Amino acid sequence: IKSTYEDGTVLFNDGSSVAADVIVHCTG
Structure with missing residues (x-):
């Protein structure tokens, strides 16, 4: 995961x- 946004998008x-x-x- 590179980035997350408040609208729930995960980049x-x-x-x-x-x-x-x-x-x-x-x-783990």
């Missing part, structure tokens, strides 16, 4: 983006 390093309601971050 990835390859330039693609998706609209997300929830991000689950697992550290």
